[in-house]
Amino acid sequence: MGGDRYRASWPQPFSSLPLLIFLFLFFFFLLNLTNFASAIENGSSNTATFAPPDNYLIDCGSSQPTQLVDGRTFKSDHDAASLLQTDEDVQASIDSISINAYSSIPSSSLPLYRTAKIFLEDSTYTFFISQVGWHWIRLYFFPVAHPSYNLIDAVFSVYADQIVLLHHFSVRDNTSLVFKEYFINVSDTFSLQFKPNKESYAFINAIEVVSAPDSLISDLATGVSPLGDFKGLSKSAFQVSYRLNVGGPTITPKNDTLSRTWEPDSQYNMFPQGSKDASVSPKTIKYPDNGATAYIAPSSVYATAVHIQDPLTLQPNVNLTWKLNVDPSFSYLIRLHFCDIVSKALNNMYFNVYINQMVGVSILDLSFLTNALATAYYKDFVLNRTAITNGSILVQIGPSEFHSGNMDAILNGLEVMKMSNEANSFDGLFTADGSYKGSSSAKRRMKILAAVGLGMAVTAMLLLASIFVRWQKRPGGWEKRNSFSSWLLPLHSSRTSFLSSKSSSRRSSLFGSRKSKSGYSSYFASQGLGKFFTIHELQNATQNFDEKAMIGVGGFGKVYLGALEDGTKIAIKRGNSGSEQGINEFRTEIDMLSKLRHRHLVSLIGFCDEQSEMILVYEYMANGPLRDHLYGSKLPPLSWKQRLEICIGAARGLHYLHTGAALGIIHRDVKTTNILLDENLVAKVSDFGLSKAAPTMDQTHVSTAVKGSFGYLDPEYFRRQQLTEKSDVYSFGVVLFEVLCARPAINPSLPREQVSLAEWSMQCNRKGMIEKIIDPHIASNINNGSLKKYVEVAEKCLKEYGVDRPGMGDVLWHLEYALQLQEAAASQVGPPDNSARVITLEKSRENDSRGDSDGVVSDNSEVSTIGSPLFSQIGNFQGR
Structure with missing residues (x-):
């Protein structure tokens, strides 16, 4: 009975089971509905999980x-x-x-x-x-x-x-x-x-x-060197070298969609003082319908970033830089992650991306690519091993100077992956079966090195034999007349040479051998490379490089005023020996200036490369750079006539560079600090460290990495990486307005529309307000006709496309005509009849050439072409 009562009180099994099932399904539905709503809120791919089949x-x-x-x-x-x-x-x-x-x-x-x-x-x-x-x-x-x-x-x-x-x-x-x-x-x-x-x-x-998801690697990327599309990524294998969460903390496999680890970027950021971290909630990150997904990088990567600390106080040509050490014998896939989490509105940030100082993306506009803020975007680049120098990869971002908007740039994540080589290896050129798979060129180099080694050994034996013979035949008093190093002619002295002490063949074979007892080598004289100074001579000339003798500082190094034993004053530019770029500039400067002689080009006297030094010696320019006479110093202001004469002199120097050589030379860094003035205020163009030979007759341009100074850089050259003489013309146009307005080419402290002098001056001229921005020291003394002609040619120099800009011959003529108008007004005499010589810029542009340009005025400057094939075709050319 008791048992029956117990069974009677127990609920019937089928009476409540449907209710339990219903409740279970109801709560399961609510749970999934909540997760679905969360996924919609955070982005459809933001909560993606991947279940790997293997x-x-x-x-x-x-x-x-x-x-x-x-x-x-x-x-x-x-x-x-x-x-x-x-x-x-x-x-x-x-x-x-x-x-x-x-x-x-x-x-x-x-x-x-x-x-x-x-x-x-x-x-x-x-x-x-x-x-x-x-x-x-x-x-x-x-x-x-x-x-x-x-x-x-x-x-x-x-x-x-x-x-x-x-x-x-x-x-x-x-x-x-x-x-x-x-x-x-x-x-x-x-x-x-x-x-x-x-x-x-x-x-x-x-x-x-x-x-891993197949979508993680596509077959296409942007090639950096050479620039263009790179196809075939799917045929390569990769080793992860770096995976950085830029601006954020470590991301562990627990918080990554594919169990990856992302490390902070702080130890690789080369400019932390100019960097500012930014972060938002990962829930705010959106993924586009076709593009980045949470598999590419989790939302926590895109929710943190590094951008420019304060663009108004930074130097305008400074980029944020990450340096990553790599094996230079491999090519690399570089993936950059972007997400604009700092802008308040669309289309307000435009920036450039550089890989190893080469343009990867010019004027990157995330708003255009994603159509929304806080939206993930990534881009892949392939860097060829031939473009890797110093065993490192530099990733740089910087604001675009050719676009309005915030002067800002942003990076959220960075991945670097080594690509397998021709031996299908990540470690050398040996295959899995142990055979060597080096390229034919590599094998050839090994044979050449072996032959060179054998040759050097034989040479050393012969040299020792000659030394021994000379030792046996040495005359009386030889100790006083000779040093041990003088026996090794024509090899360098026992002093350590910067160019020969480095392991790089570029340095060691830069100029070959040289030495003489006086420190001046007949080898250099015959090659037109100027005088070879010993480090001891230059130490004496500068009181051991006393800081009191320093007269300037540039990108290459410090500049000192020195005096030789005969009292001749010289300018000594002492380079930074740790700079790889400095070596290139050092050689270029010597190659260019040692073979150029013109009244309006600074003369190179000689150089020194002893004891790991890179030193260039120039004629002394007593009045220093033009910029010091325009603003930023206590020097008396120049008159309008003096400014015109200085601009004319600089234009003559540039015109000679463009037209006076068989191939022509493009300066590539024209600015007021590179126009120096002697004791008579005669202008001379200086600093040829970035110069390039101009394109030949069957070429329209020289393809090269973008280099120059912010504010003076030709926008067409920047966009297309195609250098022409018209790039110098654009820079000279900025110089002309700098001379007229006495203000820097870039001034971040001004309102945004006035930051760039080139843009602001052209805007004022279009509005008929150019008089309002002229230097007050000269505004009342400028003849209207002279001003109009000057501004006309300056504005034409700043045309967006090089084909629309005048040649330097046209620029020179119009500046001289502006000077004649100014002088005529000052003497209250009408200008001379130049109707026969007046030409329009449009017509003269058609006839402009390197050897024959209408409207060129001779200054009777003698040109010396010192034994170089580059100048063999111009003989007794008279500088113009």
Whole structure:
């Protein structure tokens, strides 16, 4: 009875079951509805998760599974034993040894580094791939302690099928963890082979072979050097070199959509004082319908950024720079992540992207690309190994000077991936079968080096023999008349030469050998390179480079006033020996100036390259740079006539450069600091460190990386990287307005529309307000006709396209005509009848050429062409 009462009080099983099922489904629906709404709010891809079809995770040497804080579980050796194949002739207990010894690594580190598997013979893991395509290959190394094997001494190679991941690899440091990450397109079966070197062994702490979305790498990227489209990324394999969360903290695998780690960028940021961090909530980040996804980078990457600290106080030509050390023998895929989280409105930020000082993107407008703020965008670049110098990659961003809007630039994330080479390797040129796969040119270089080495050995033996013979025949009193170094003619003296002491062949073979007892080499004289000064001579001339003798500082280095023994004053420009760019400028300056002689070009007297120095010696220009006479100093202001004469002199110098040589020369850095004045205020163009030979007759331009000074840079050259003489004309147009207005080419402290002198002056001229921006010191003394002619030619110099600008011959004539109008007004005499000589800019442009330009006025300056093939065609050319 009691039992029946109990059963009677129990609910009937089928009476409540439908209700329970209904409640369960209802709550499940509500939960998913909430998640769906959250996904809509945050962006459809923002919460994306990826379930990899292949997910091999092995904690090598571990006796039990290892679970990480991100939720992933790595199998033990026992569970993964079927994947490992070893040499059948070797007992398994010897072939692979599991160790559980504790090491000195901190407990906070990943537990995957606490155990390892040691391989005494070649051993292979074989993985069966369910979905062919891109896979992550991640390898963990740390030499944990073992009683019988010192893993620091292990030397081995690792192959992924036929791809060489590591060649003769070793871990010599037991204080840091080693993590290698690769991205490889794999087929149906995939193997990892560990191959110990002879009489050594291999080891591994943990392995990951995990599927990745196919959309992670497209086949197309932007080539940087040469510039253009790069196709074929899908045929390459990649090794992750850097993955940076710019402006933000470390992102661990737990917070990444594909279990990646993103490190902070702070240690790679070369200009932190000009950088400002920005961040927003990751929930505000949006992903476009076709473009970046959360697989490309999680929203936490796009939610942080670095942008310009305060664009109004920074130097205008300064870019934010990240420097990443790399192996220069490989090409690299560089992925940049952008998301405008700082602008308040669309179309208000335009900036440029540079890779190794070459333009990657010009005038990048994120608003145009994404049609919204806080929207993810990324761009891939390929940098060829031939464009890598100094073993590093420089990524730079900077505001565009040719667009209105915020003077700002932004970067959110940065990835650098090494690309496999022709040997299908990430470590040298040896293939997986051990053969050398170097290019024919590399092999040829090796043979050449061997031949050179043999030749040098023979030369050294002959040299020693000659020294011995000379020693035997030395005359009496030889100690007083000769030094040991003088026996080695025509080799350099025993002093250390900057150009010959460096390992780079560019430096060591720059000018060849030279030496004489006086320090002046007949070799240099015959080559037209000027006098070779000893460092001792220049130290005496400057009181050991006393700071009191310093008269200026430039990008190349400091400039000192010196005096030779005969009392001649000289200007000594002492370069920064640590600058690779300085070496190029050093050589270019000597190559150019030593073969040019013109009344309106600064003369190079000589140079010195002893004791790791780069020193150029010029004629002394007593009145210094033109800019000092316009603003920023206490010097008395120049009159309008003096300014016209100075501009005419500078124009003559530039016109000679463009037309006076067989090929012509483009200065590429025309500005008021590079126009110097002598004691009589005669203008001379200086600083030829960036100069380039002009295009030949069958060329329209010279393709080259953009270089110059902010505010003077030709916008067409900047956009297209195509240099012509008209680039100098544009810069000279800025100089003309700088002379007229006595203000810098760029002044960030002014209202935005007035920051750029070129834009502001043309705007004022179009409105008929040019008189309002003229230097007050000269405004009342300028003849209207002279001013009109001057402003007319200055504005035409600043035309957006080079074809619309006049040649320097036209510029020179119009400046001289402006001077004649000014002089005529001052003497109250009408201007001379120049109707026969007056030409329109449009007509003269058609006839402008390097050797014959209408309206060119001679200044009777004698030109010296010092034994250079470059000037062999112009003979006794008279400078104009």
